[in-house]
Amino acid sequence: MDTKTVKDVQYWKTFAGSLKIDARALIDGQSVDAADGKTFDCVSPIDGKVLAQVADCGEADIDRAVSAARRSFEQGVWAGLNPRKRKAAMLRWAALLRDHADELSVLETLDAGKPIGDTTSVDIPGAIYCIEWFAEAIDKVGGEVAPVDHHLVGLVTREPIGVVAAVVPWNFPLLMASWKFAPALAAGNSVVLKPSEKSPLTAIRVAQLALEAGMPAGVFNVVPGFGATGKLLALHMDVDCLAFTGSTAVGKQIMQCAGQSNLKRVWLELGGKSPNIVLPDCPDLDRAASSAASAIFYNMGEMCTAGSRLLVHRDIKDVFIEKLLAAAASYRPGDPLDPSTSMGAIVDTIQLERVLSYIESGRQQATLLCGGSRALEDSGGYYIEPTVFDVTDPAARIAREEIFGPVLSVLTFDSVDEAIRIANDSEYGLAAAVWTSNLTTAHEVSRRLRAGTVWVNCYDEGGDMNFPFGGYKQSGNGRDKSLHALEKYTELKSTLLRLR
Structure with missing residues (x-):
C-alpha cells in the first residue's frame, strides 16, 4: 500500500480484511499440510472468530522436518557457506521482512490480540533488528589461539551444534522466536521452529519469506502444533539442541525429555514474578x-x-x-x-x-x-x-x-x-x-x-541486542540476545597441531 496513506484504524481493518493466510507447515522448503491432514482452529482473541485452519503437526511431520534439517546441515548448504554469504542471506531476509512489516504486524495483532501500535513499533521491528544484529555478527566473531608449548599450535573454535529445535511462546510470537532462530542460524545450524498453537501465523509467514530471500530448503522449518508436538521435538534423537521459552512447569518436562533421549542441549527461558x-x-x-x-x-x-x-x-x-x-x-x-x-x-x-x-x-x-x-x-x-x-x-x-x-x-x-x-x-x-x-x-x-x-x-x-536476557533460579538457564546467545548454539572444539 501507499506509504503516505494515513495508517488509522480503517487502514488496518482494510488491510486485515485483505490478508490471505497460509497456515500450512513449512518443511524442507515446501508449504505442506500435516501428514495425517489434521488441523486446528486459529482463533483471534479480538473477536473470537476463526482466522485459519492451521496444520497440526504430528510425529511424521516432526520426523520429516528434523530429517530435512539434518540433511541440509550435513550437506553444508548453510553451515558450509562462507560467513559473508550467510550474513548477506540473513540481511536480504531482514530487508524482505521490513518490506512486509505491515502484513506481519497485522498477522501478529489478529493472532495474539496485541495492539497494532505495539506490533508496528516493537514486535516486528524488534524481530527484524534481531536478525540483522546476528547477521552482522557472523563475520566478526572468531576463535582463539591458545598459549601452548612452542612445538604445538593450539586452536579453540566454535562449530554449529547441528539441528536446533526452538519451541516458543505466544506473548511475543515473532520477537521471541527471532531471539532463538536468529543466533541459531547465524551460527550455521539448521532450525525446526514450533510456534505456540495460540499464535502460529507470523512464524509460518517469516519462514516463507526466508525461502524468498534465498535461504536453502531444509534450513528453516516451521511445524505448528500443540504441546505434544513440542514433546516430540524434545524427545527426538536427532535434535542436537532445544531452546524453549515458556512456563517453568513445561521447561522442567523438556529437561526430563532431554535426559530420556539423547542428552540434547536444552536452553530454557521460563517464568517470572518480578x-x-x-x-x-x-x-x-x-x-x-x-x-x-x-x-x-x-x-x-x-x-x-x-x-x-x-x-x-x-x-x-x-x-x-x-x-x-x-x-x-x-x-x-x-x-x-x-x-x-x-x-x-x-x-x-x-x-x-x-x-x-x-x-x-x-x-x-x-x-x-x-x-x-x-x-x-x-x-x-x-x-x-x-x-x-x-x-x-x-x-x-x-x-x-x-x-x-x-x-x-x-x-x-x-x-x-x-x-x-x-x-x-x-x-x-x-x-x-x-x-x-x-x-x-x-x-x-x-x-x-x-x-x-x-x-x-x-x-x-x-x-x-547487546544485553543478555535470562534468569536465575527457576526462571531458566542460558541467555537470549547478545553474543552470549551465539554460544548456546555452538560446540567448543580444541585442536592441537604438532609442528615438530
Whole structure:
C-alpha cells in the first residue's frame, strides 16, 4: 500500500480484511499440510472468530522436518557457506521482512490480540533488528589461539551444534522466536521452529519469506502444533539442541525429555514474578508510577518480565498508589486494530479464565483497588481491565504465582533489607527494578537482587541486542540476545597441531 496513506484504524481493518493466510507447515522448503491432514482452529482473541485452519503437526511431520534439517546441515548448504554469504542471506531476509512489516504486524495483532501500535513499533521491528544484529555478527566473531608449548599450535573454535529445535511462546510470537532462530542460524545450524498453537501465523509467514530471500530448503522449518508436538521435538534423537521459552512447569518436562533421549542441549527461558522496588528517595514518583503501570499492563501483562510485584515503602505508599491508579486508568482495553488502543486482548479463553480465577483469588486475600472485571464482552473477544490489589501478605497466591495477565500486587515494606528479602523470596529470578536517588543504594541493592536483569530508575528499558536476557533460579538457564546467545548454539572444539 501507499506509504503516505494515513495508517488509522480503517487502514488496518482494510488491510486485515485483505490478508490471505497460509497456515500450512513449512518443511524442507515446501508449504505442506500435516501428514495425517489434521488441523486446528486459529482463533483471534479480538473477536473470537476463526482466522485459519492451521496444520497440526504430528510425529511424521516432526520426523520429516528434523530429517530435512539434518540433511541440509550435513550437506553444508548453510553451515558450509562462507560467513559473508550467510550474513548477506540473513540481511536480504531482514530487508524482505521490513518490506512486509505491515502484513506481519497485522498477522501478529489478529493472532495474539496485541495492539497494532505495539506490533508496528516493537514486535516486528524488534524481530527484524534481531536478525540483522546476528547477521552482522557472523563475520566478526572468531576463535582463539591458545598459549601452548612452542612445538604445538593450539586452536579453540566454535562449530554449529547441528539441528536446533526452538519451541516458543505466544506473548511475543515473532520477537521471541527471532531471539532463538536468529543466533541459531547465524551460527550455521539448521532450525525446526514450533510456534505456540495460540499464535502460529507470523512464524509460518517469516519462514516463507526466508525461502524468498534465498535461504536453502531444509534450513528453516516451521511445524505448528500443540504441546505434544513440542514433546516430540524434545524427545527426538536427532535434535542436537532445544531452546524453549515458556512456563517453568513445561521447561522442567523438556529437561526430563532431554535426559530420556539423547542428552540434547536444552536452553530454557521460563517464568517470572518480578519485583519493582520504590524506595522513599525515589527521584521522580510520577515517572515511577507511570513506569510501574506500564511494567504490568503493557502487552496485557502477558510478559515473563512483568513487574507484577510492586514493593512500595510505607512512607510514600499512599501518595504513590494515588499516582499509580491514575496511570493505570490510561490503560483501557480496546480494539487492537486501532492505533490509539493501549491495551489489547488476552490471547485466548484458556488464559482469560486463568487470569479471572487469579483475580477471584485476590478478592479473597487482598484489597481490590481498581479493575478486576472482564471488559468488552459484546465484542466476542477476551479483554480484562487493568487490575491492582493492595496485598498485606507476601505469601498470598496472587503475589507469588505467575499470572501472566494485567494483575498487579502492591506490597509494603519498611526497610531496604525487608524489601530485598521480599523481592528475593521467590522461585523465580528473571528481572527486578529499584528506584532511588542514592547511587550507592542503587548499586548495593542491584547486587543483592537475585535476577538476570535489574533496572535502576526505570523498568523494561533497553531493547538493545547487546544485553543478555535470562534468569536465575527457576526462571531458566542460558541467555537470549547478545553474543552470549551465539554460544548456546555452538560446540567448543580444541585442536592441537604438532609442528615438530
